[in-house]
Amino acid sequence: MAPWVEDFTLTQIRLIGAVELLGALGLILPAVTGIASFLTPLAATGLAITMLGAAATHARRKEPTAVVVNMVLLAPAALIAWGRFGPYAF
DSSP, X not given: OOGGGGGSOHHHHHHHHHHHHHHHHHHHHHXXXXXXXXXXXXXXXXXXXXXXXXXXXXXXXXXXXHHXXXXXXXXXXXXXXXXXXXXXXX
16 A cells, blocks of 8 residues: 555564654653653654655655655644744743
8 A cells, every 4th residue: 555665674664663653652642641741842853854754755756645745744743843842842
């Protein structure tokens, strides 16, 4: 279903999945538990970087729809990182 997997080994695909899962947990768990809130902007930054890499991969493979999806996912991650690292961090 995902043609981009042809460019990566099974280990790399699993690592990408683990990075995305840990990033999602890093966005959600600190807010839910109130513990280690410093992880939220770090997780958001990591997810933004991951989405940039994914967009580059899809652009190289000439998959414009997937690039748009990556940019849509990049936007909230970058906004969260900016909001939590920026001058108006809460």
